[in-house]
Amino acid sequence: MNSKHSYSAADIQAWLVANLAELIGVETDEIDVNEHLENYGLDSAQAMILVSKLEKMLGFQPSPLLLWHYPNIAALSQRLAEDLPEDAAVIQDTNTAPANAPIPALDLNAEVVLDPTIRPDALPPVTITEPKNIFLTGGTGYLGAFIIRELLQQTNANIYCLVRAANAQEGQSKLAKNLESYAIWDEKYKSRIIPIVGDLALPLLGMGAEQFQILAANIDTIYHSGALLNYVFPYSALKAANVLGTQEVLRLASQIKLKPVHYVSSVAVFESPAYAGKLVKEQDDFAHWEGIFLGYSQTKWVAEKLVKIARDRGLPVTIHRPPLISGDSQTGICNTHDFINLMVKGCLQMGYFPDVEYMMDMSPVDYVSKAIVYLSMQPSSIGKAFHLQHPQPAPLSTLIKWVQSFGYPVKAIPYDQWQAELINNVSSTDNPLYTLRPFLLERWSDEQLTIPDLYLQARRPHISCEETLKALEGSSIVCPPISSEMFMTYTAYLIQTGFLNVA
Ligand SMILES: NC(=O)c1ccc[n+]([C@@H]2O[C@H](COP(=O)([O-])OP(=O)(O)OC[C@H]3O[C@@H](n4cnc5c(N)ncnc54)[C@H](OP(=O)(O)O)[C@@H]3O)[C@@H](O)[C@H]2O)c1
Incomplete structure (x- = not known):
């Protein structure tokens, strides 16, 4: 399938079944189109692979959020068929369930309800x-x-x-x-x-x-x-x-x-x-x-x-x-x-890390x-x-210096340039950033910020671990420093397993 074709909900459904089956290594007849997608146990990376493959097939980028707000393949296929750009002749399949329900607003406080029959105080x-x-x-x-x-x-x-x-x-x-x-x-x-x-x-x-x-x-x-x-x-x-x-x-x-x-x-x-x-x-x-x-x-x-x-x-x-x-x-x-490993690998392959303030x-x-x-x-x-977070965090810029000292030819570039590189130059499906793209480029918050924007240092709390370190004082447990030696150990393992290439 490619973006020049027109797709019915049934086409998209068949494509999703085939690709989901391939991704999780099962036969297509083991995929139930009415089953909740999350029950197939996809991790974030697999979910992103599905989104980026869909993007190629549909010719537009479906929101990763949209993808998971639809409970099953049948409903999702119908919704995606509705979203096809106008120049694609869409044949609606009347056999699939309508799926135009709005995404409900979430009140997390209202979710905090512990079954009243759970009564530990009734036991000695x-x-x-x-x-x-x-x-x-x-x-x-x-x-x-x-x-x-x-x-x-x-x-x-x-x-x-x-x-x-x-x-x-x-x-x-x-x-x-x-x-x-x-x-x-x-x-x-x-x-x-x-x-x-x-x-x-x-x-x-x-x-x-x-x-x-x-x-x-x-x-x-x-x-x-x-x-x-x-x-x-x-x-x-x-x-x-x-x-x-x-x-x-x-x-x-x-x-x-x-x-x-x-x-x-x-x-x-x-x-x-x-x-x-x-x-x-x-x-x-x-x-x-x-x-x-x-x-x-x-x-x-x-x-x-x-x-x-x-x-x-x-x-x-x-x-x-x-x-x-x-x-x-x-x-x-x-x-x-x-x-994190996928991000680091992707940045190494791209040759650029974003120059952002992040500890x-x-x-x-x-x-x-x-x-x-x-x-x-x-x-x-x-x-x-x-x-349990690290008591002595290190800036991302230090990690980039270590990576350079290990011989990887990488540069830190301003975040907007990094984002442009991601959009324009990461076209190989071998680069994990390719599959993470919809996730990284999605505007998630009311302020229309992306994930990297949202995790910048200024937006994070300062998490104290003073009391935890005190509680650990009587033990020999110490958090090992974030050092170039530790990153060397990590890199060696990632190279040895074939996850990273030798610099
Ligand atoms: N990794 C981190 O950086 C991080 C950071 C902060 C907090 N945590 C917390 O640390 C805990 C462990 O994380 P992790 O990194 O070890 O995650 P992980 O490698 O993804 O392991 C998750 C575990 O939960 C099991 N699980 C998921 N859904 C289940 C279900 N429906 N029924 C039974 N088991 C189910 C998985 O079983 P299957 O093998 O069957 O999938 C797996 O054993 C989590 O509570 C996480 O929220 C992790």
Whole structure:
């Protein structure tokens, strides 16, 4: 298909089915056009690949927001056919559902409702010093893998891991594969890592009522790291996994016996422009949500509010807010699919970085996971929140200098020039920026700002981690400095895996 042709909704639907199937590696007959798109588990990069391919096919750039505000392929195809430019002869397909419903305005405060039947105060208080059975969500993800490593080393507990899989065997191999990819898998720990097939997006975590009860009786402590990280999906698409999933975790913690919940939140809870330039401390409230524009950040804001309601009803919780999480400081191992790695790779290929004021406060995954596990085990942590961003951030300009010193021929250019380069000169689909273009160029806010505009330093809060560092004082856990050595380690790993080319 190319932009010279005219497309009916049925044409677009067939194209979407074929391309989605190819992207996620399934047969086309496994794609249901009435299924929610988010249920196909696309990450942000895959979503962007779909958008940029669509752009080529349709001859105009569909808004990435539009893409995810339509619940299924049938509805989306109809809407895209309606959006075709006038010179394209559009044949409407009357068999597809009409999809012209307006996008509803979102009131995040109204979303903060914790099921009143979740009543931890009805159970006797507990103090867990040595958990025997831990329940963990997100064990097939990046941070979750490193939390598993810490829990294996710091406790003797069995770790029951929630995993999306057809059966326990598939769940076990999904967990093992993930741990292997981060060099964490060790056969000797196999018996301590137990898959629990389920889904955060479903009531009772997708388990039957009986299994939920059995788990509620057996587990001592919960680590909730699972979430759908997608920067393109709207709130509505992420709510089931991130908000309602958190509610189900809180339900599990409050049944039969009380179980402390250690919740992985995000510094994104302070993303409202109301906090721009302000100092925010660990125990500060975050009442402002207006102006948080990413659906993902909106879900993290609501989910942490639910955790706090459960705490106020008597549940022992600790809350951990990581910043962007970078690779392991010792080995450089990282999640190569994450947004930052794709951006850096794209800028290297383009030869230009934007010359913007931005402080890199990302923390290595080994620091974040060690801090979470250590802090979760201190009785004095109960009820508190912790900030895990880097205590000594470094300016982006320093990173660019390091990259240049490694031999990459890159230049920092003013942001508007960088944007023009992105629009005019990034035409190779091999460059990750090509697929990220719709996301980076979209005007997201009321002020019509793009994502890079919105994340400029002046728009961010100053996040204090003073109290967190104090709480870590009794341990040997220190956040490794952001240094050229650490970036060398990261670069070496990215080259070794073939993600980056040698300079
Ligand atoms: N990475 C960062 O830079 C960063 C920064 C701040 C906060 N955080 C927070 O840290 C936590 C972990 O992030 P991460 O980087 O490890 O993310 P990740 O690598 O994308 O892992 C996400 C995990 O959540 C699971 N998950 C997603 N939807 C699920 C569902 N419906 N049912 C069951 N499990 C589901 C995934 O399982 P599948 O394997 O089945 O997809 C995966 O195990 C998240 O809560 C995130 O919000 C991360």
